[in-house]
Amino acid sequence: MQNVIIIGPAHPLRGGGLSSFNERLARAHQEAGDRVTIYTFSLQYPGFLFPGTSQYSSEPAPADLNIKVRINSVNPLNWISVGNEIKALQPDIVIVRYWLPFMGPSLGTILRRIKRNKHTKIIAIADNVIPHESRPGDKQFTAYFIKPVDAFITMSEKVMKDLRLFTQKKAVLVPHPLYDNFGNQVSKSAARQHLHINESDNIILFFGFIRRYKGLDMLLQAMAILKNDPRAKQIRLLVAGEFYEDRKTYDDIIQQNDLAGQLILRTDFIADSEVKYYLSAADFVIQPYRNATQSGVTPLAYHFEKPMLVTNVGGLPDLVPDGKAGLIAEPNPADIASHILKLYELGEDHFLPHLRSEKKKYSWSVLVDTIKNLTTD
Secondary structure: OOEEOOOOOOOOOOHHHHHHHHHHHHHHHHHHEEEEEEEEEEEEEEHOOOOEEEEEEOOOOOOOOOEEEEEEEEOOOHHHHHHHHHHOOOOOOEEEEEOOOHHHHHHHHHHHHHHHHOOOOEEEEEOOOOOOOOOOOOHHHHHHHHOOOOOEEEOOOOHHHHHHHOOEEEEEEEEOOOOOOOOOOOOOHHHHHHHHOOOOOEEEEEEOOEOOHHHHHHHHHHHHHHHHEEEOOOEEEEEEEOOOOOOOHHHHHHOOOOOHEEEEEEOOOOOHHHHHHHHHHOOOOEEOOOOOOOOOHHHHHHHHHOOEEOOOOOOHHHHHOOOOEEEEEEOHHHHHHHHHHHHHHHHHHHHHHHHHHHHHHHHHHHHOOOOOOHHOO
């Protein structure tokens, strides 16, 4: 048994995929016999930097996890205090998530304090190294974070290449494990009844926080193209996720193209307990990204066995074999529209055997074993 500490978002934060990932990783280590504590944020983002409505979850804390709410991302005295606290615990492994250069100063300082115990191995799981939206100081903050880390895990080739611009330390690519912590699939009929969606419609799903790089505007423009195509009759787009930027751009596209009748907008935060209904209600999951490293929506779609349309950017095509687990389109409205039609021409049953075979690759035990191997190499 090893003493493992995970540093990153977790309950009570509504960190979306980050929180869900960290909590699921903690459970995977517990299943492997480890003692696990998560150190999460008391303040993750200052209010002016947070684009959503609330940073905090209204759901109960997970009873099976030890979560300490400690880290203030903007208070240097806190960074020293938390680093000293973890240093004194002498953990065997610290796993730290890195997804945004803004977190570089706080996490880098905490890790430097931990390293003073000369015992703990630090493994960083890098979701992004070069962010989707750049800001002054990004390179300096990332370089500061990287220095005390012993080894890295990335979940796409794109992030690995970005990481190599900063360091040649040990690094391993591990595909993003499946999100299997949102419950099991329910029948499409039951899911649509729960969400008050017409059971006879053809439903495609855009899921997750809405930010420009995720390309919802291109998908809306694709829906405008499909509106005039008789083959697209009854295709409706279910948008499930909170706006993390000004929604005016999207509202303008909807209004200008008279798309309201083709859309189902559920743009409040989606609670974990509701996720299974949105995925189960869909025929296909659409990821129309402009740019991407990897996406937490992909393993979610695999878990619920939903074929995907992804755009040919970043690491997305690596995870979705074309014609098998889904289809790959170019990142423009016309190609996205034509591939949506192709999804329905092929049908869900065409993809299911491939999805079920492919999803076996994405187990949490592979990630846990990789983390432990990196601490002994």
